[in-house]
Amino acid sequence: xQEALRRFRLWAERRLxxxxxxxxGESLPILLHRRRIxxxxxxxxxxxxxxxxxxxxGALNYSNNAALMLTCLLGSATSASMLVAFRSLNxxxxxxxxxxxxxxxxxxxxxxxxxxxxxxHPSIHAQTDEQAEAFAVAAHGETVVSxxxxxxxxxxxxxxxxxxxxxxxxxxxxxxxxxxxxxxVLVWPRPEIGGPPPVLPxxxxxxxxxLQGEDIAALRAYRAGDPQRHIAWKxxxxxxxxxxxxxxxxxxxxxxxxxxxxxSQLVPEMRIARLARWLGEAxxxxxxxxxxxxxxxxxxxxxxxxxAHCMNALARLP
Amino acid sequence: xxxxxxxxAKPQAPLERRPFDLLCLxxxxxxxxxxxxxxxxxxxxxxATLGLCWWQRRRGDSRTPAYLKLPLVALLAxxxxxxxxxxxxxxxxxxxxxGLLVLKLLETYTPRDARVGAGFACFALMSALLFDQxxxxxxxxxxGLLPAIAALRALEPARPxxxxxxxxxxALGLLAASLPLALLAFVFVPRxxxxxxxxxxxxxxxxxLSADMSPGDFSEVLLDDRPAMRVTFEDAPPPNAQRYFRxxxxxxxxxxTWTGKDQGNGPAQVEHGPALRYTISLEATGQRALPALxxxxxxxxNTQVGPDWELVADRPVNDPLVYRLSSAxxxxxxxxxxxxxxxxxxxxxxxxxxxARALGERWRAQYGANDAAIIQxxxxxxxxxxxxxxxxxxxxxxNVIDDFLFGTHEGFCEHYAxxxxxxxxxxxxxxxxxxxxxxxxxxxxGNYLLVRQxxxxxxxxxxxxxxxxxxxxxxxxxxPERVNQGxxxxxxxxxxxxxxxxxxxxxxxxxxxxxxxxxxxxxFDTLRQHGLLTSFGVRDTSVGTLGLLLAVGGSLxxxxxLSWAMWKRPxxxxxxxxxxxxxxxxxxxGLVRRHSEGPQHYLSRAARALPSQRGELEHLMRTxxxxxxxxxxxxxxxxxxxxxxxxxxxxxxxxx
Numbered sequence: 001x002q003e004a005l006r007r008f009r010l011w012a013e014r015r016l017x018x019x020x021x022x023x024x025g026e027s028l029p030i031l032l033h034r035r036r037i038x039x040x041x042x043x044x045x046x047x048x049x050x051x052x053x054x055x056x057x058g059a060l061n062y063s064n065n066a067a068l069m070l071t072c073l074l075g076s077a078t079s080a081s082m083l084v085a086f087r088s089l090n091x092x093x094x095x096x097x098x099x100x101x102x103x104x105x106x107x108x109x110x111x112x113x114x115x116x117x118x119x120x121h122p123s124i125h126a127q128t129d130e131q132a133e134a135f136a137v138a139a140h141g142e143t144v145v146s147x148x149x150x151x152x153x154x155x156x157x158x159x160x161x162x163x164x165x166x167x168x169x170x171x172x173x174x175x176x177x178x179x180x181x182x183x184x185v186l187v188w189p190r191p192e193i194g195g196p197p198p199v200l201p202x203x204x205x206x207x208x209x210x211l212q213g214e215d216i217a218a219l220r221a222y223r224a225g226d227p228q229r230h231i232a233w234k235x236x237x238x239x240x241x242x243x244x245x246x247x248x249x250x251x252x253x254x255x256x257x258x259x260x261x262x263x264s265q266l267v268p269e270m271r272i273a274r275l276a277r278w279l280g281e282a283x284x285x286x287x288x289x290x291x292x293x294x295x296x297x298x299x300x301x302x303x304x305x306x307x308a309h310c311m312n313a314l315a316r317l318p
Numbered sequence: 319x320x321x322x323x324x325x326x327a328k329p330q331a332p333l334e335r336r337p338f339d340l341l342c343l344x345x346x347x348x349x350x351x352x353x354x355x356x357x358x359x360x361x362x363x364x365x366a367t368l369g370l371c372w373w374q375r376r377r378g379d380s381r382t383p384a385y386l387k388l389p390l391v392a393l394l395a396x397x398x399x400x401x402x403x404x405x406x407x408x409x410x411x412x413x414x415x416x417g418l419l420v421l422k423l424l425e426t427y428t429p430r431d432a433r434v435g436a437g438f439a440c441f442a443l444m445s446a447l448l449f450d451q452x453x454x455x456x457x458x459x460x461x462g463l464l465p466a467i468a469a470l471r472a473l474e475p476a477r478p479x480x481x482x483x484x485x486x487x488x489a490l491g492l493l494a495a496s497l498p499l500a501l502l503a504f505v506f507v508p509r510x511x512x513x514x515x516x517x518x519x520x521x522x523x524x525x526x527l528s529a530d531m532s533p534g535d536f537s538e539v540l541l542d543d544r545p546a547m548r549v550t551f552e553d554a555p556p557p558n559a560q561r562y563f564r565x566x567x568x569x570x571x572x573x574x575t576w577t578g579k580d581q582g583n584g585p586a587q588v589e590h591g592p593a594l595r596y597t598i599s600l601e602a603t604g605q606r607a608l609p610a611l612x613x614x615x616x617x618x619x620n621t622q623v624g625p626d627w628e629l630v631a632d633r634p635v636n637d638p639l640v641y642r643l644s645s646a647x648x649x650x651x652x653x654x655x656x657x658x659x660x661x662x663x664x665x666x667x668x669x670x671x672x673x674a675r676a677l678g679e680r681w682r683a684q685y686g687a688n689d690a691a692i693i694q695x696x697x698x699x700x701x702x703x704x705x706x707x708x709x710x711x712x713x714x715x716x717n718v719i720d721d722f723l724f725g726t727h728e729g730f731c732e733h734y735a736x737x738x739x740x741x742x743x744x745x746x747x748x749x750x751x752x753x754x755x756x757x758x759x760x761x762x763x764g765n766y767l768l769v770r771q772x773x774x775x776x777x778x779x780x781x782x783x784x785x786x787x788x789x790x791x792x793x794x795x796x797x798p799e800r801v802n803q804g805x806x807x808x809x810x811x812x813x814x815x816x817x818x819x820x821x822x823x824x825x826x827x828x829x830x831x832x833x834x835x836x837x838x839x840x841x842f843d844t845l846r847q848h849g850l851l852t853s854f855g856v857r858d859t860s861v862g863t864l865g866l867l868l869a870v871g872g873s874l875x876x877x878x879x880l881s882w883a884m885w886k887r888p889x890x891x892x893x894x895x896x897x898x899x900x901x902x903x904x905x906x907x908g909l910v911r912r913h914s915e916g917p918q919h920y921l922s923r924a925a926r927a928l929p930s931q932r933g934e935l936e937h938l939m940r941t942x943x944x945x946x947x948x949x950x951x952x953x954x955x956x957x958x959x960x961x962x963x964x965x966x967x968x969x970x971x972x973x974x
Contacts, residue, residue, distance in 0.1 A: 076499035
């Protein structure tokens, strides 16, 4: 019995992949073909069929052959539109799915890259729980469709099932196919809102000296005590007040060596949130950071890709 | 817990301008096809409302206030009731439908509204065919479907953007592609043997042959294109000139109207030759007369034979009736005319038509006892006396026959039959008028004779000693085509345009098309269906057979359509096509190529899985890689080798 059921499931999975999409994802690219495109009449299609039936009975009753011919024409156009609906999905390929970055709780941008077959695919909708986008794919063309994926928790999040559907051409039939890419996206942890800065090894005692740089950052009004040689005489001549050149040097940011072990007093999620905040703050001012985690040790670095690397590592923490 | 729903209640987007324009166009077409039978003021008001609505929407999106809509509907219903005195029936119903359709546009703001409007417009278009089924109207109505379909199509988002005119082209393509299936369905849909509910024009008087006749009566019948009856012959059909179906024999003339015999004895005695067996399927007439060829020998049940061998059914024919009988075309009817009948066959109303009577008496004086010469004189008069055949003759005064014979000189069968009979009676030859049908259209496919109302005809019978009643058709003297080719041929040349030969030729040709339409489409009923199927060897035409044929034909079209929908352009890259073939063969052996698996990896995996064919597979892999990557322009022999090798390769099943 068990064996028969298993066999049946395997057979069903082989024959009707779309029916068993709940069971497992599939790797990209996904090609829509006849075994996974389903089609039913829409509500309007049902109502229109009833109308056709009324017209048919009326034409037959009054032996009105012209009306019968017209009804047959409309009826066969209706059934032809079913084939067109099928064809608008048939052969469509989901070539690739790109995604952006998002911290937990914020929507993540998904970009679905669709490739057309040898005919055009007009009026297709890509629909997730929250959202639907209509698009068209030209013959042999490529179309990128943006969807936003809501996120809740940090870590790996599987892509949802996406329904591709079309009511093309007359809205009488609803053709659809589920795609379930076995792709996951990494959701970054949410930083805490506020908290202490990291404790650095030689933090206390050594006050950082404000260095005076070479580059003029701006002009500002004179304040008592400003050195005379900083006054911008040329600019002041055209102004009521004296203007002073304000010099600035990018603060030689001291690196932050962030360490999982320093935060042993916190629960793991709080540790992750705090590390995420520090990483964000450091990234905002371009401070080099390094990050030590139980499963990963990331060396010093700065910039966007370093930040993404660290956040990914945080997101992957068990 | 979130879950997917198949039919999500989508928030309705506002309607775009293009589908609304197309919908307005559809409604305009609907008004156009209904204009001939709507009251003119209603058509004007509705057209103005349509234009106003379109213009208002064009200018900006100001909604029609709700307090205006309900009174408008009430006003429309009131106007229809005012004009027709009722809301029900064909004319008031369509007037109401057209009005509601226009009013629907006032509140069309969402795609859903537009869909409802387009569907309703399709229905309204069809209802125009209840009034007129001619080919032109049908084609126009079918073209009216184009904007409706285009409107539905324009409602779908992300469609290709084009101009309004080009939006109609795909709709035309869709209709053209669905025409074959439509024709199949049209031919095989089982027709109802009797209507489920009352025919729409039961209130109107059925036009058809009436039991009496006065000159000028027929013109309405002669323009009526509906079938009157269909006749199937067991052997060869009689020639056209002998297809006289007698229905009423009229003896009495009161100066204007011919009526039947008052009282009848039994049928007159008759000697007849061989009989012709045939079956008539008569459309409902509401009368008791059953048309039959000359002298019916075998008569159907529930039927009496009248004194002059006309058939009279026991009950009025209110439903189509099929009856079998046989008739003799060569006969001697009532060779002995008794005094009573002779008096009645010579009776003429006193004080009418003095000139015609004088002419008859003059002929008698001139030719003596030679009846044949008198008849010939009358025929010559019609043939050479400047008479013309027209369905729209000039009106006649009190002395109908005199006015016709010596005044207007134009008329149709009734005028000729009446005046000929009056002339004969004046000359002392017993004569009577017979009405019925003459001619008909021989349908070669269905092998039956289709007789229309327009084939109604009137002729004379004169009594000659030793021969009895003899049929004489004076119309044939004026217009032989009427008898030899049928009423359509006779009518074609009688209109006002006849001077213009080119136009006449064009109209004749067009008439063939109309005739074809009437015969092939309008008149395609159970009998024609039967005839068509019989010619293909299908004897049984029950609903089941028709349904089966419909299903088989529909499946054929479905297969055709599916093969179109799934057809893929063949691979132009021959190396890839060969690789596909290889993949297919290997996948049958259980080696499916994974997504994102390169050819090298795949074929080496295959070689490991099929150790017995390792050499072959490795050779294939090397050839393919060389073909793909080694050359800018791969040499032809390489491709040839690879394709050959793939064709020869047959994987042996994996044995585990």
